[in-house]
Amino acid sequence: MGAIKSDECQCAACRSLAMATTMPWFGMDIGGTLCKLVYFEPKDITPDEAELEVETLRNIRRYLTKNSAYGKDGHRDTHLQMDDVVVRGRRGSFHFIRFPTSAMGKFLELAKDKGMATLVSSVCATGGGAYKFEKNFREVLNLSLHKFDELDSLLYGLQYVEMNNPTECYYWKHPTREDKCEKVNFDFSQPYPFLLVNIGSGVSILAVYGPGVYKRISGTSLGGGTFLGLCCLLTGCNSFEEAIELASKGDNTSVDKLVRDIYGGDYDRFDLPGDLVASSFGNMNSKDKRQLVSREDLARATLVTITNNIGSITRMCALNEKIEKVVFVGNFLRVNPIAMKLLAYALDYWSKKALKALFLEHEGYFGAVGCLLQLHCSGSS
Ligand SMILES: Nc1ncnc2c1ncn2[C@@H]1O[C@H](COP(=O)(O)OP(=O)(O)O)[C@@H](O)[C@H]1O
Numbered sequence: 001m002g003a004i005k006s007d008e009c010q011c012a013a014c015r016s017l018a019m020a021t022t023m024p025w026f027g028m029d030i031g032g033t034l035c036k037l038v039y040f041e042p043k044d045i046t047p048d049e050a051e052l053e054v055e056t057l058r059n060i061r062r063y064l065t066k067n068s069a070y071g072k073d074g075h076r077d078t079h080l081q082m083d084d085v086v087v088r089g090r091r092g093s094f095h096f097i098r099f100p101t102s103a104m105g106k107f108l109e110l111a112k113d114k115g116m117a118t119l120v121s122s123v124c125a126t127g128g129g130a131y132k133f134e135k136n137f138r139e140v141l142n143l144s145l146h147k148f149d150e151l152d153s154l155l156y157g158l159q160y161v162e163m164n165n166p167t168e169c170y171y172w173k174h175p176t177r178e179d180k181c182e183k184v185n186f187d188f189s190q191p192y193p194f195l196l197v198n199i200g201s202g203v204s205i206l207a208v209y210g211p212g213v214y215k216r217i218s219g220t221s222l223g224g225g226t227f228l229g230l231c232c233l234l235t236g237c238n239s240f241e242e243a244i245e246l247a248s249k250g251d252n253t254s255v256d257k258l259v260r261d262i263y264g265g266d267y268d269r270f271d272l273p274g275d276l277v278a279s280s281f282g283n284m285n286s287k288d289k290r291q292l293v294s295r296e297d298l299a300r301a302t303l304v305t306i307t308n309n310i311g312s313i314t315r316m317c318a319l320n321e322k323i324e325k326v327v328f329v330g331n332f333l334r335v336n337p338i339a340m341k342l343l344a345y346a347l348d349y350w351s352k353k354a355l356k357a358l359f360l361e362h363e364g365y366f367g368a369v370g371c372l373l374q375l376h377c378s379g380s381s
């Protein structure tokens, strides 16, 4: 896909440019819910460089790469680590770290304790938080932010990661058959045009026609943040992981009003099967029915409602743009096979197999990767 190859920049000029760019290299995507941090660990350090490397830099490298948890809130997704990548002529590994954006204050204090401010004067950042927290970075760390647009970064990072990981893109085969359902690798080497649906706190839908050629065609405020917010309200759960765990044990069909609850069976004339949701949460106006549903059922119904709504908007966008390939990304899909399979099924079913739902392993990290890669681009502000 596209034109960003990992080994493209190994020329002497790029390597010396890289040398001149002070390490450590980070890309940060500060979203409405999660802050995603990608750290490039150089693995080609020469003995001369090692001798010159300042102790603070070495300590930060060790701290980040030897741990997978940072305080109460920070996690490294070790299963996503990418080795042997080349950035600006340097060979190394990408490490993927996330923490709640609400913990930004603690993150800044930690970075200060680790001596970040003594190493670099600026950090690459994208996402709304790059604007919102700019002042805090300056005040606490004396760092300025190289800001990059989040959708440019998302696409740039996606192209790079997809090019460098042969098993990045996949689809779900037989998404509704528990016994037969499987993840299947998808060859994304001829990607254009495709629809990109980023399900973060909210949802952005882009039509992508070529490398860096895209438009944002739609969006909805009913996204991953809505799922988590409603789930916390309805079930008393306290984390995304708990919400997904509850949903995996629940059944939405007593919460939702189905076509058969209204018709007594299928609505044949318009091909609406009886087990189709006619009205999400439509049974919850009844006190009796409310007493019968569990927290698990409510979590499942919330997940199904939000996911189907995204699937439905996506289908209309694909139809309008006459695009058949749809790539879903964003952390809403993290540890969330239920939503992925629902999207796969919904697109397949409602489009009569014309649309293909695709997914990517690095789900929510493309913005942060794209932002790190753009360090020398003129697109920053
Ligand atoms: N550990 C987590 N904590 C909170 N939300 C999570 C977590 N893992 C996945 N999510 C889901 O991912 C969404 C955020 O996705 P993300 O792509 O990071 O968006 P943003 O950039 O808006 O933060 C949340 O609204 C939630 O649905």
Ligand SMILES: CC(C)(COP(=O)(O)O)[C@@H](O)C(=O)NCCC(=O)O
Residues within 6 Å of the ligand: 031, 032, 033, 127, 128, 199, 200, 201, 202, 203, 204, 218, 219, 220, 221
């Ligand atoms: C404002 C945003 C681009 C921010 O991105 P996020 O942090 O949600 O990933 C996104 O939440 C969004 O597109 N919301 C939907 C707005 C709308 O079109 O209704």
